[in-house]
Structures are given as C-alpha cells and as structure tokens.
Amino acid sequence: MKKYISTILITLAIAGSSCKKTYLSELANNPNTPAVTTPALQLTGALTRTATITNGTSQVQYLAWDGYMAYSTSFQPSPSLLLYSITTDTYDNFTSLYLNISNYNSILKATTNPNFIAIAKIMIAYDFQQLVDQYNNVPYSSALDPTNLNPSYDNGSAIYDDLVKQLDAAINMINTAPATSTYPGKSDLVYGATDKTGMLKWAAFANTLKLRLAIHQSSNTALFATKKAALTTSIAATASFGYLTTSSEGNVQPGYTNTDVLQAPLDVAYGFKASGATQTNTPVYQANTFAINFFVNTGAGNASATAPGGGSAAPSPGLGWSGTGTDTAPNDPRLFQIYAKNTTSGTVVGTKLGETQPPGLTPSRLSSFVLNPTKAAPLISAAESYFLQAEAIKAGLMPGGTLEQAAAYNNGVTASFIELGLTGAQASAYLATHAYPALASDDLREEAIITQKWASFDPYNPLEAYTELRRTGYPKVPLSILTGVTATQYVQRLPYPTTEFNTNGVNVSAQAGGTDLYSKIFWAK
Numbered sequence: 001m002k003k004y005i006s007t008i009l010i011t012l013a014i015a016g017s018s019c020k021k022t023y024l025s026e027l028a029n030n031p032n033t034p035a036v037t038t039p040a041l042q043l044t045g046a047l048t049r050t051a052t053i054t055n056g057t058s059q060v061q062y063l064a065w066d067g068y069m070a071y072s073t074s075f076q077p078s079p080s081l082l083l084y085s086i087t088t089d090t091y092d093n094f095t096s097l098y099l100n101i102s103n104y105n106s107i108l109k110a111t112t113n114p115n116f117i118a119i120a121k122i123m124i125a126y127d128f129q130q131l132v133d134q135y136n137n138v139p140y141s142s143a144l145d146p147t148n149l150n151p152s153y154d155n156g157s158a159i160y161d162d163l164v165k166q167l168d169a170a171i172n173m174i175n176t177a178p179a180t181s182t183y184p185g186k187s188d189l190v191y192g193a194t195d196k197t198g199m200l201k202w203a204a205f206a207n208t209l210k211l212r213l214a215i216h217q218s219s220n221t222a223l224f225a226t227k228k229a230a231l232t233t234s235i236a237a238t239a240s241f242g243y244l245t246t247s248s249e250g251n252v253q254p255g256y257t258n259t260d261v262l263q264a265p266l267d268v269a270y271g272f273k274a275s276g277a278t279q280t281n282t283p284v285y286q287a288n289t290f291a292i293n294f295f296v297n298t299g300a301g302n303a304s305a306t307a308p309g310g311g312s313a314a315p316s317p318g319l320g321w322s323g324t325g326t327d328t329a330p331n332d333p334r335l336f337q338i339y340a341k342n343t344t345s346g347t348v349v350g351t352k353l354g355e356t357q358p359p360g361l362t363p364s365r366l367s368s369f370v371l372n373p374t375k376a377a378p379l380i381s382a383a384e385s386y387f388l389q390a391e392a393i394k395a396g397l398m399p400g401g402t403l404e405q406a407a408a409y410n411n412g413v414t415a416s417f418i419e420l421g422l423t424g425a426q427a428s429a430y431l432a433t434h435a436y437p438a439l440a441s442d443d444l445r446e447e448a449i450i451t452q453k454w455a456s457f458d459p460y461n462p463l464e465a466y467t468e469l470r471r472t473g474y475p476k477v478p479l480s481i482l483t484g485v486t487a488t489q490y491v492q493r494l495p496y497p498t499t500e501f502n503t504n505g506v507n508v509s510a511q512a513g514g515t516d517l518y519s520k521i522f523w524a525k
Helices: 004-012 022-028 039-055 057-065 094-110 114-135 156-176 196-216 221-237 265-270 289-297 334-338 382-395 402-419 424-431 442-457 462-472 498-503 505-509
Strands: 069-071 250-252 285-287 377-380
Touching: 039 057, 039 094, 039 114, 039 250, 039 265, 039 377, 057 069, 057 285, 057 462, 094 114, 114 156, 114 196, 114 462, 156 196, 156 221, 196 221, 196 377, 196 382, 196 462, 221 382, 285 289, 289 334, 382 402, 382 442, 402 424, 402 442, 442 462, 498 505
Parallel strands: none
Antiparallel strands: 069 285, 250 377
C-alpha cells in the first residue's frame, strides 16, 4: 500500500469504496469484515473509539506535561517523555484520529437520516480539532476523498473556520429534522437520544465545542482581532441552544464493565485488570508533586519551582490563593478523589517530573474513584462548558460583565466538584477562599479561569488541558528536572508521523515546522 491517508480510510471505513489496486480491492472484500452494517452500529463503534482516544494511553505524554502525573523512576527513564526527545516515530495520534474520522465519515455516506448525520458531523469536528491542536496544518478538505491518494494539507486556522460552519450545520439539522426522522436511541452512547429533547443535548454539545474553538483563538491578539466579529456573530446565532450542564455532560457510556475487554478506557490505561493485576502502564506513572501541591495548598507548595520563562510556579499572588493545608486536610477535597493515599504514610505522595523517587516513599497513583472500570468516559464536561462561558464573556464573545464571569466560574468549580463525586456544599466552602478575582486585571482573571479548568481536567482530558497550558501559560507547570533536559519552553506540537512522510511525503514535507517541536499551533500567542 503506497498512500497513507486514503489507505486508512479504505481499510477502516465499513462503507466500501472503489479502488483499482488489487490489494485494496481485497481489503474491501475482507471475509472477516461484515459486508453490510447500519449507521447505528457504526455510531456505537465510532463513539467508543473516540472515548478511548480521548481518555486512553495516546494522551499519556500530556498527562505528564500537564503536571498531573510523573514518570515512575523505578523504570528506565523515557527520553521522549522526560527529555522531550520526540521524533516522527513518537506519540502518533495522527493515525488513530484519522481512522476514527473515517468511521464517522462512513455514517455520512450510509444514511440520509439528519440525526445520525448531525452526530457524525459533530464528532468529525471534535476529532479534527484534536488533530489541529496537535499538528497545526493537516489534510482536511481532501482527506476523506478515497480517490485522492495524496491529500493536500489545509491551514489550521482555515480548518477551525470550517469546523464552526460544520457545527452550525449540524445544529440546524437537529433543529429542523422532520418529526418522522428516526432517533439513534441505544446506539447513541452519549445521550441515548430517543426524541427531539435528546437530540437537542447534541446541539448543546456542538454549541459547547464551537465555543471551545472560539476560545482557543482568543489569546492570539492579532488573530483574534480578525476573527472576533465573525465568531461573536456565530456564537450569538446559536446561543438559544445552550451549552452543556451537569445534566447533559458529554460522556460516552457503552456499558463498561469490569471485564478485561470492556473496562473504561482510563482504567485500561492506568488501572487494573479484572483479576486485580495491574495494567501495563499502572506502575509506570505516579502522582506529580505539582498537582498534589496545588490541591493541598492551591499551589503554594510550588513556590520554589521554576516555570518556563522564569518565575515561581505558584499561582500569582494577586489571586490570593496561597493556602496552609496539609495532605491529610487539604484546602481542596478534590485531591483524594483524584489521587490515592499512600498505604504506609496515609498521605498523598508525589514526585516531580524527572525526579528520583524519594527513598522509603511509594508515590501515589490515581484513586479508585477515577479508576472505576464502569465509569463513563468524558468528552466534554459541564465544568469545561462553564469555564468556556466565563472566558467567552471576559473576551467579549458573549454578553455580560464581571458578575456573569464570576457566576460561570463558580458554576465551573461546582461542576468539577460534582463530577468527582463531591458536593455543592464542599464547592461553596472552597469558593469562599478561592473566589473569582472580578476586580483584578484581565490576566489575573484569565489565570483564575484556566487554573480551575486545569484542575477540573485532571485526569480526564489531558490534551485539552495541555492546549490551554500552551495557549495561556496557565497554570505555571514546571518542566522536567531530569539531568540533561535543555528545553526552556513547553513542547508546542507533535511531529507528523513517519508513516505520513512515507506515504504522502510531498505534501507533508511542504508544511513549515512539521518536525519542529516548538513550532506553534496557529492559535498560540
């Protein structure tokens, strides 16, 4: 097989496509692949795969670089993770996302049902956003054409613009779908939509994703100046469909059970097998001191750490968040929901990224709450939805002032507590000492929103947390301290994979910064 993009589409897409090459024709007639399927079955498989990509092992580098977890020093150090020695053979998220996109694209080809088409469009946009946020320019306009064996690359900014249009089209499809249209029901692993009310939750999901796309671009002052008016108009046009809330979170639940083939993806990645034996990665990753210090002292314990560009890795003093808690009575009860206590010390023990493990102490790992084999896999949380709204109001993309910003911020913090099995009362007590700095500078307000968003992502959405870290610089996560580290800034992007250079070499080689880890994504400052 000579061409990469079209190859993966033909191989994985259940809906067949014509091809003159004998080998590909043989693939299309694979006797082990069902010749006929349904959009319902395709949707179930595609959503399950998206959940695995978002919450699985392909995100492990971000889990570490976000300051959530550290690489266990009882293992041979990983140069790619700790020294940022990333090559075209390291962390290939390119292939898995295109395969998943091809699954959704096959639904578009297999049905005229507006409900199925709308969900497929929304999820294709969800996947392409992840591709752009990791690689910048990627094949888009010609990527899904099976007759094009050398798909051209589209500019990341242009892709974002079209994703907004695709999401608007999906929302309109949901809103105008004929009453006679069938609903996805059980095949919809997110909302199980059996009526228009269920599909309108998908409209809110699309609207929240659209807000995410807009916010990503808001920190690049020059770029945002050219796009703000159009984005503001677009956001206002669909505002009536609302955004995700604690009763409409975007979580995938195919019926995860505690069996080795049906466990939730986070458990498969970092938890335990049904027998109780550890998964492959479980002993490899442990709690990061940065995150522990944040939840114990709201970052005060990181005052001695240095963030990229210099300065303390603690939150800015203007936020007034310095605390005096201990890990037996932390300022933030989310600590014990995310990380397990050390069985010997009864405290949560972590290490810095690249640090030698302290003698006599076994660092903590993720807790049994987040490592629940039957737990739904998040795609977009209510907490993220509220934090996006807070920043959108602050950026002038949505109407409102500091009171509305504070309300959305408070809702985001509260939702993050509830998502972790805590209570609204606990969130209120926390907010009493971690209030939104409504009268502070724009930078401090952004730091407050993004830092709490980072806390809400741990450990469920490490890529989005890393996108916010690259976009804003918050929170001030220190780099690896392993001897030999020369990096002075966060890795900005992944290099295109070797397979792409081998199969679509002319087009991929023409992309500026394609193997430069510090070549920024278009939305970066």
